[in-house]
Amino acid sequence: EVRLVESGGGLIQPGGSLRLSCAASGFDVSINYMIWVRQAPGKGLEWVSVIYGDGGTKNADSVKGRFTISRDNSKNTLYLQMDSLRVEDTAVYYCARVAASGPLDYWGQGSVVTVSS
Amino acid sequence: SYVLTQPPSVSVAPGKAASISCGGSNIGSKSVHWYQQKPGQAPVLVIFYDSDRPAGIPERFSGSNSGNTATLTINRVEAGDEADYYCQVGDTSSDVVFGGGTKLTVL
Numbered sequence: 001e002v003r004l005v006e007s008g009g010g011l012i013q014p015g016g017s018l019r020l021s022c023a024a025s026g027f028d029v030s031i032n033y034m035i036w037v038r039q040a041p042g043k044g045l046e047w048v049s050v051i052y053g054d055g056g057t058k059n060a061d062s063v064k065g066r067f068t069i070s071r072d073n074s075k076n077t078l079y080l081q082m083d084s085l086r087v088e089d090t091a092v093y094y095c096a097r098v099a100a101s102g103p104l105d106y107w108g109q110g111s112v113v114t115v116s117s
Numbered sequence: 118s119y120v121l122t123q124p125p126s127v128s129v130a131p132g133k134a135a136s137i138s139c140g141g142s143n144i145g146s147k148s149v150h151w152y153q154q155k156p157g158q159a160p161v162l163v164i165f166y167d168s169d170r171p172a173g174i175p176e177r178f179s180g181s182n183s184g185n186t187a188t189l190t191i192n193r194v195e196a197g198d199e200a201d202y203y204c205q206v207g208d209t210s211s212d213v214v215f216g217g218g219t220k221l222t223v224l
Contacts, residue, residue, distance in 0.1 A: 035213060044218040045152075045160065045203055058212075094159055102207050103150040103165035110159050 002026035002106045004095050009111035016085050020111050022078040022095030030073040033098040036080045038091035039110075048093070049080060063089075085115045121204055121216035128222045129194050137219045139187040139204035147206045149187040151180060154201045154218075163202075164189060191221075199223045 008020040020036070036048040049059045049069035057069050068081040078095050093111050096104040122140040129135040139149060149167050152160035162171050164180040167187065177192045191198055201220050207213035 037213075037215075045205075045215040047213040047215070050213070098213070099165075102148055102205070102213070103162055104152070104160070104205070104213075105162055105165070105171070107159040107161070 002097070004097070004106055004108035006093070006095055006108040006111040009093065009113045011114045011116065012085055013117050014085060014087055014115055016115075017081070017083045018085065018113060019082070020080040020093055020095075020113070022080075022108055024076045024078065024097075027097065028073075029071050029076050029078055033100075034069075034071065034078050035096050035098050035104065036067075036069060036078075037094045037096060037104070038089075038113075039094070040088070040091040043091075046091075050098070051078070082113070085113075087115050089113065090115045118212070119206065119214050121206065121214055123202075123204060123216040123219045125217070126220045126222065128224055129191075130224045131196060132193055135191045135194050135198075135221055137189045137191075137202050137204075137221065139189070139216050140185055141187075141206065142185060144185055144187050144206065145183045147182075149180065149182050150205045151189045152203045152205065153198075154203065155199075160203065194221075194223055196223050 003025045005023045031053045035050045051057045051069045066084045070079045095108045097106045099105045151164040153163045154160040163174050167182040168180040179190045181188050201218045203218045204216040
């Protein structure tokens with residue numbers, strides 16, 4: 001059974017850092033396209049960061065230079081390192097697996113990040 | 118960047134059919150995927166590759182895609198279908214893009 005379990009969210013002050021984790025089971029993160037998607041309160045879905053099977057990464061313009069996606073193949077876990085956090089980064093963050101032709105077929109339960117002083 | 122446009126809301130009576138549109142430039146040339154999100158829950162894939170259903174999704178859910186519009190249709194709508202619905206395009210060769218979402222209200 002495929003599962004994604006997230007952890008690491010919380011309340012953080014502006015300018016602070018936080019690392020989200022997404023532990024996967026039932027498939028191998030090292031050969032899959034993985035993505036972080038966020039949803040601000042009352043808003044829609046926004047992709048944040050992706051990591052491809054070959055290890056390449058890409059960030060949305062809104063987080064470029066501040067967020068870093070990575071994975072630990074030995075732990076089968078995906079990470080999102082978030083630095084220089086802003087109030088507008090407040091959201092529920094989801095990790096998801098992206099199938100070869102685009103659908104996000106499995107999602108984590110979401111991790112709440114609140115940036116506030 | 119590519120833009121997907123959805124109506125903010127759609128209302129439907131129980132037992133009737135609901136259609137949710139997703140507009141984009143020449144979207145018919147892309148693969149479109151649809152998600153259902155209920156309050157406090159993660160999104161769930163309900164249609165992929167324009168019209169395929171994942172295991173466990175009722176046959177009442179169907180999709181189509183042509184020209185500049187993709188459509189999610191829910192037949193014989195039930196109270197439990199009330200949710201936000203998002204369309205999405207993108208794959209390993211292009212950025213993931215989501216529509217703004219449509220709130221389906223069952224009257």
